[in-house]
Amino acid sequence: MTSQPSAAPEVVDRARFDAALARQIQDEKEVTRHNDRVSAGRRRLPMLEVENYKFAGPDGPVRLTDLFGDTYLLVVQNVMFGPDWDAACPRCTWAVDNLPSNMGRLTDIGIAFAMISHAPIEKLNAWRTRQGWIHRWVSSGPTTYHRDFGWTDTDENGETFWRPGYSYYLLKDDTPYLTYATTGRGTEAIFPVSHIRDRTVYGRQQDWEDSPDGWPQQPTYG
Structure with a gap:
């Protein structure tokens, strides 16, 4: 989808934005640390x-x-x-x-x-x-x-x-x-386009995603 959706996030002041972003980054850091632990296990697999x-x-x-x-x-x-x-x-x-x-x-x-x-x-x-x-x-x-x-x-x-x-x-x-x-979905690890889309406000715009009401979504394999 390339046409701009009408739905958009709430507009807030700088202090509220910075606080919300800090909470999100904290969650993402935990994901990174967990991924490091998973990768450590991958290196210990038998062959x-x-x-x-x-x-x-x-x-x-x-x-x-x-x-x-x-x-x-x-x-x-x-x-x-x-x-x-x-x-x-x-x-x-x-x-x-x-x-x-x-x-x-x-x-x-x-x-x-x-x-x-x-x-x-x-x-x-x-x-x-x-x-x-x-x-x-x-x-x-x-x-x-x-x-x-x-x-x-x-x-x-x-x-x-x-x-x-x-x-x-x-x-x-x-x-x-x-x-x-x-x-x-294990294949997604090497898809840069997917990860880039994940960080935009509308995500991948696919129907499996948990997005706010009004966010654009379409069938994943449509």
């Missing part, structure tokens, strides 16, 4: 040895270990793109567009990035070109990767569905290990 899958790449087979390049850490975005689809999931596409414009900031600190989808490599290449993406993108089609880790699953009616998310790997002694994975 799982993972098969060195052979994916399909633009120029031929690509092993999971190849995705690390010269680094020992790897972040994989599991982009929803079914084998019979002609386009990637709009939400996943938006997530890729949220990535840093200078991905070298990651490789400079030893973190590689790649995307993996279930669709054939020809479809991935076509969508990648259309979107103008430079990120490495491989197909898990020849493997059981998507099924093994639940990125592709089957519901109670026998219908196949896909999950978006991120997998974090460590390469140690030439063996890949899974150290962390997240899906659902």
Whole structure:
């Protein structure tokens, strides 16, 4: 929504504003401290040895270990793109567009990035070109990767569905290990646009948010 809503916060004097802002900042500091505690737990997770899958790449087979390049850490975005689809999931596409414009900031600190989808490599290449993406993108089609880790699953009616998310790997002694994975709203941690919107007066303007009466809201996936 780009048109300006009529609803707006109460207008107050400087003293009331400063007091209200101070209370909000205090709450946010506690969220930061709690996030630090959660991150400390993440660093203490065990890890799982993972098969060195052979994916399909633009120029031929690509092993999971190849995705690390010269680094020992790897972040994989599991982009929803079914084998019979002609386009990637709009939400996943938006997530890729949220990535840093200078991905070298990651490789400079030893973190590689790649995307993996279930669709054939020809479809991935076509969508990648259309979107103008430079990120490495491989197909898990020849493997059981998507099924093994639940990125592709089957519901109670026998219908196949896909999950978006991120997998974090460590390469140690030439063996890949899974150290962390997240899906659902856990993916929001790397979405700067969402966090920027959260701090505007109207938030994300989505119907799940607890906002004052009259605040603009629309369906989350509308």
